[in-house]
Amino acid sequence: MTYITGFSKLSKDQKIEVVSSRFSNPTIVEEEFRSFHHPDEKLQSKFEEFSENTISNFFMPFSVAPNFMINDHMYMVPMVIEESSVVAAASKAAKFWKERGGFRAEVIDTEKIGQVHFEWKGEKSFLTENFEDLKIKFFEGTKQITANMERRGGGISRIELVDMTAKEPNYYQIKAYFQTVDSMGANFVNTCLEEFAKILKAYVAEKGHNEDDLYVIMSILSNFTPNCLVKVWVECPIEELGMIEGIAPQEFAEKFAKAIKIAHLDPYRAATHNKGIYNGVDSVVLATGNDFRAVEACGHTYASKDGNYKSLSDVSIENGIFNFSLTIPMALGVVGGLTNLHPIVKRSLEMLENPSAKELMMIAAAAGLANNFAAVKSLTTSGIQKGHMKMHLINILTSYNATEEEKAAAIRHFENEVVTFSSVREFLDDWRDKLIVQF
Numbered sequence: 001m002t003y004i005t006g007f008s009k010l011s012k013d014q015k016i017e018v019v020s021s022r023f024s025n026p027t028i029v030e031e032e033f034r035s036f037h038h039p040d041e042k043l044q045s046k047f048e049e050f051s052e053n054t055i056s057n058f059f060m061p062f063s064v065a066p067n068f069m070i071n072d073h074m075y076m077v078p079m080v081i082e083e084s085s086v087v088a089a090a091s092k093a094a095k096f097w098k099e100r101g102g103f104r105a106e107v108i109d110t111e112k113i114g115q116v117h118f119e120w121k122g123e124k125s126f127l128t129e130n131f132e133d134l135k136i137k138f139f140e141g142t143k144q145i146t147a148n149m150e151r152r153g154g155g156i157s158r159i160e161l162v163d164m165t166a167k168e169p170n171y172y173q174i175k176a177y178f179q180t181v182d183s184m185g186a187n188f189v190n191t192c193l194e195e196f197a198k199i200l201k202a203y204v205a206e207k208g209h210n211e212d213d214l215y216v217i218m219s220i221l222s223n224f225t226p227n228c229l230v231k232v233w234v235e236c237p238i239e240e241l242g243m244i245e246g247i248a249p250q251e252f253a254e255k256f257a258k259a260i261k262i263a264h265l266d267p268y269r270a271a272t273h274n275k276g277i278y279n280g281v282d283s284v285v286l287a288t289g290n291d292f293r294a295v296e297a298c299g300h301t302y303a304s305k306d307g308n309y310k311s312l313s314d315v316s317i318e319n320g321i322f323n324f325s326l327t328i329p330m331a332l333g334v335v336g337g338l339t340n341l342h343p344i345v346k347r348s349l350e351m352l353e354n355p356s357a358k359e360l361m362m363i364a365a366a367a368g369l370a371n372n373f374a375a376v377k378s379l380t381t382s383g384i385q386k387g388h389m390k391m392h393l394i395n396i397l398t399s400y401n402a403t404e405e406e407k408a409a410a411i412r413h414f415e416n417e418v419v420t421f422s423s424v425r426e427f428l429d430d431w432r433d434k435l436i437v438q439f
């Protein structure tokens with residue numbers, strides 16, 4: 001590949017041509033990129049504006065997991081995910097728990113955090129003694145930015161000075177806490193922080209300090225929001241779990257609890273375990289136009305907050321009650337960002353009856369717990385491959401252009417057979433040979 005200059009300045013058509021010309025079959029590739037454009041040009045332009053250097057659209061399945069009962073309310077949950085069996089697993093777990101009282105959920109808090117990182121070469125006492133005064137200026141100086149958010153019930157909750165000099169000479173932070181109501185709040189937080197930095201600079205100058213004493217490094221929100229936290233749980237008497245894959249309820253509950261304990265003890269297992277939680281969470285986060293990278297970064301940091309990375313979910317078996325819970329931080333929004341722009345995101349939110357950000361936190365967490373329950377249930381009973389391979393089989397068959405009839409025959413054949421690319425290929429070859437012979 002040769003180095004390209006000025007790519008971003010090209011028109012979309014030119015970009016498609018430049019990219020396609022690098023393939024061995026440029027005409028076909030160009031057609032393919034274009035074939036994924038939306039027929040409605042206005043809509044297509046809208047999609048293109050989400051990012052830069054856009055040449056096509058990237059399709060992902062938009063699925064639905066019905067029957068999620070959360071706090072006695074029934075939801076149909078939209079999920080965007082490419083991994084087969086995640087939606088099936090979530091739906092199955094939702095149905096299982098609906099029959100046992102459904103999910104319970106509560107939002108513990110929705111606090112967001114941001115920091116101005118700076119160096120201060122003057123006396124520490126200047127900062128500590130003047131911080132109350134500075135705080136007033138921070139609040140006053142950001143009134144225009146916060147007015148709208150305050151009307152909606154949010155705003156800046158508190159501002160602290162953090163002394164980091166024990167870790168790095170002259171390093172301090174202004175750490176601010178926010179409520180952003182139904183928005184994720186990244187723009188609001190960052191705008192306030194940049195204003196704080198300006199106010200700090202002006203204050204220091206006004207007090208006659210040498211301008212070299214203050215060096216603002218950066219102003220940015222933190223994606224670690226340990227107090228933007230939601231808890232979701234399911235529970236029932238152990239007996240009501242019923243027989244699971246031929247395993248008696250008491251044994252199942254105990255084996256399940258051991259699996260959760262392992263995910264608390266061993267980071268290798270914890271990472272996979274938490275990944276299973278994010279299968280559900282991310283699917284809802286994506287379907288509702290939220291930032292899954294922020295949600296994941298936050299959750300994984302939270303999972304290591306006690307010094308070792310561990311499971312986000314927990315289980316207890318006390319007084320004959322099986323209780324499985326997930327406490328997970330996530331900063332979500334239902335206004336702003338993609339929520340107003342992406343037509344399917346709008347539909348996702350409508351499907352969820354236009355939830356508040358708090359309700360969406362509970363729904364996404366319930367999807368996470370559902371997928372975690374389904375995964376650990378399979379792992380501790382039938383094994384994960386049985387269900388996975390069923391879905392994987394469909395993908396393999398599709399990749400071999402199998403007909404509906406061939407798919408149905410393959411599903412029957414592989415009920416108790418091991419699915420691999422070569423075994424499916426062999427099955428299809430045999431099936432097609434037989435058909436030719438019959439013909």
Ligand code: MEV
Nearest residue numbers: 272273275276375376384
């Ligand atoms: C696969 O996407 C997720 C699992 O590996 C989760 C787990 O192991 O708990 C099945």
